[in-house]
Amino acid sequence: MTENSNLPNVEKRDTECSYKEGTLPRCAPLSVGFVPWQEDSTPQYKSLDALARGTLFPGLDLPWKNVVNRTEVVDTPHGELMALHFVITELGMYLDTHKNDQEALELFQRYVKLYKEGYERYVKLYGPLALTDVTGSEFSWVNNPWPWDLVERMD
Amino acid sequence: MFIYQKKLQFPVNIKNTNPHLANIIITQYGGPDGELAASLRYLSQRFAMPYPELKALLTDIGTEELDHLEIIGTVVHQLTRNLTESQIEKSPFANYFVDHTTGIYPVSASGTPFTAAYLQSKGDVITDLTEDMAAEQKARTVYDNILRLSDDPDVNNVMRFLREREIVHFQRFGEAKRTRWQKKNRVADNMIQPRVIVKNGSWLFSFLGYHILQIERKLSLLVAVFLYDLGTK
Numbered sequence: 001m002t003e004n005s006n007l008p009n010v011e012k013r014d015t016e017c018s019y020k021e022g023t024l025p026r027c028a029p030l031s032v033g034f035v036p037w038q039e040d041s042t043p044q045y046k047s048l049d050a051l052a053r054g055t056l057f058p059g060l061d062l063p064w065k066n067v068v069n070r071t072e073v074v075d076t077p078h079g080e081l082m083a084l085h086f087v088i089t090e091l092g093m094y095l096d097t098h099k100n101d102q103e104a105l106e107l108f109q110r111y112v113k114l115y116k117e118g119y120e121r122y123v124k125l126y127g128p129l130a131l132t133d134v135t136g137s138e139f140s141w142v143n144n145p146w147p148w149d150l151v152e153r154m155d
Numbered sequence: 156m157f158i159y160q161k162k163l164q165f166p167v168n169i170k171n172t173n174p175h176l177a178n179i180i181i182t183q184y185g186g187p188d189g190e191l192a193a194s195l196r197y198l199s200q201r202f203a204m205p206y207p208e209l210k211a212l213l214t215d216i217g218t219e220e221l222d223h224l225e226i227i228g229t230v231v232h233q234l235t236r237n238l239t240e241s242q243i244e245k246s247p248f249a250n251y252f253v254d255h256t257t258g259i260y261p262v263s264a265s266g267t268p269f270t271a272a273y274l275q276s277k278g279d280v281i282t283d284l285t286e287d288m289a290a291e292q293k294a295r296t297v298y299d300n301i302l303r304l305s306d307d308p309d310v311n312n313v314m315r316f317l318r319e320r321e322i323v324h325f326q327r328f329g330e331a332k333r334t335r336w337q338k339k340n341r342v343a344d345n346m347i348q349p350r351v352i353v354k355n356g357s358w359l360f361s362f363l364g365y366h367i368l369q370i371e372r373k374l375s376l377l378v379a380v381f382l383y384d385l386g387t388k
Contacts, residue, residue, distance in 0.1 A: 035288075035329025051165065054319025062322055063315060064302050073312045076166045086164065089219060090323070096212040097330040129160050147163045148229035150236065 038094070040101045047083040047111070048074055056090040081122045084115040157218075164222035165316045169233040169309040174248035176305055177234035178264060181251065183301070183317070184227045185261025185269035188293040194220035196274035196290060203278040212331055216287075216324050223317055228259045230313055284332040291325035 042059050050056040052069040061068070074083060091108040098104060123133045127140045134141050145151050183189045197217030204210045235248070235257040243252050250266060261269035275286050298318035305311055 035326060035333060037330060037333065038326060052316075054316040055323050057323075060323055060326055061319065064299050064318060067315065069312050069315050074166055076168070078162055079166060082162065082164065082166065089164075089215070093212065093215050093219075093323070093327050096208055096215060097327055097334065099208065129162060130158060141161075147161060147225065148167075148232050150168065150233050 038098070040098065041103050044107075047087045048079065050090065051079070051083040051086045056087055056094075077126070078122070081115070081118045084111060084118050087111045088115055157221075163226055163229060164219070165226055165313060167226060167229045167233060167309075167313055169230060169307070171307060171309070172236055172238055172242070173234050173307060173310075174238055174242055174246040174252075176307060176310060177231045178246065178248040178251055179301060179304055180227060180234070180310070180314075181231050181259075181262060182264035183294070183297060184224065184231065184259065186263035186267075186297070187273045188290065188297050189261070189263070189269075189273075190220050190224040190227055190294075191261050191269055192273040193217075193290060193294065194224055195271070196276065197287065199274070199276040200283045200287070203276070204280065204283075206280070208334075209280065209284075209331055212327060216327065219320065219324075223320065226313060226317065230310060231259055232257070234310070281332065284328055287328045288325055288332070291321045291328065295321040295325070 038057070038059070042057050044050070044056050045053060045058060045061075048071050051074045052071045053061050053063075054069075055061050076082075088108065088111050091104060091111065095101065095104055095108060119129065123129055127143060128134045131141055185191050194217050197213045197220060201210055201213040201217065204213060238248075238257070243249050251260075251262070254260070255262075263269075274290075275283075277283050277286070295318055298314050298321065301314050302311060302318070305314065
């Protein structure tokens with residue numbers, strides 16, 4: 001304890017903390033609300049489970065009253081493609097804040113490859129997903145169903 | 156630019172119509188913590204973000220919120236198909252119906268039309284990210300409340316998915332705010348690494364360190380000039 005420790009000592013504070021850096025109580029940075037960092041290589045769900053639950057990462061899966069969706073919920077004709085696109089969305093967002101995670105980047109690229117293959121198959125079976133997918137003599141872009149139409153499932 | 160894909164992010168197949176539920180869920184379309192406010196907030200905040208990682212994050216999350224807007228519109232649309240007059244009369248949806256029939260209109264559950272006052276774009280990294288984190292939690296609470304009020308499994312599957320997305324977005328915004336972004340070299344330096352704080356004599360060390368660095372720079376410049384001279388002779 002220095003003799004002046006009971007006095008407000010602004011100058012002393014300035015020499016101990018560089019601007020906007022440090023830890024509380026002496027050197028608080030500007031507004032850091034605590035959110036724990038998601039570490040690299042956290043475990044992942046399979047793509048269909050990820051879509052059903054709303055996240056790829058079991059560690060972030062925090063359901064209301066612990067009720068979770070069953071995977072069957074997304075087991076539709078479009079489910080597989082939706083699931084692949086969902087994992088790409090999720091990993092893309094993860095990489096925005098973890099761009100040096102090589103393992104995640106490789107996983108991302110594997111899913112992009114699977115998605116592109118799934119996309120081709122889907123367009124052949126169900127018609128165009130984007131305007132540029134329209135081929136042949138019919139302008140099939142306008143055809144029903146549109147995404148908000150209720151399609152009665154045949155199962 | 157945006158390119159439309161003719162599919163939803165999450166499947167919506169609602170077998171039973173329910174005007175009561177539609178009247179509640181419409182709030183996530185045009186209400187104070189709804190998906191329209193979310194997408195406009197993030198897609199507008201992007202323009203003033205100085206760091207590339209944050210431009211990417213706001214673009215990606217803002218775009219996903221547009222997916223969610225479409226999902227909510229779909230849920231309300233499917234809940235209000237083929238309604239009978241008596242079904243409408245008996246439900247609070249009558250107040251919505253008189254103005255919009257079964258058209259999808261951005262409005263809150265209490266009937267307040269959408270307003271940009273629900274969101275903020277402040278041009279300040281810390282302020283905007285703090286707003287975004289709060290927005291995700293507010294939206295998560297609304298989904299909790301919808302799950303409290305709804306007993307339709309087809310609807311609840313979708314609400315659980317959307318609620319979980321709020322949690323993931325909150326995590327990403329939180330990570331973005333923990334990161335010390337460096338404008339000069341545009342490199343992210345994550346704050347998880349513990350910083351060594353030298354209590355005593357830190358002034359002396361930083362003074363010496365700075366000057367040693369300066370001397371090093373000057374020396375390397377001299378060497379470079381010397382080598383260049385050698386090369387030209």
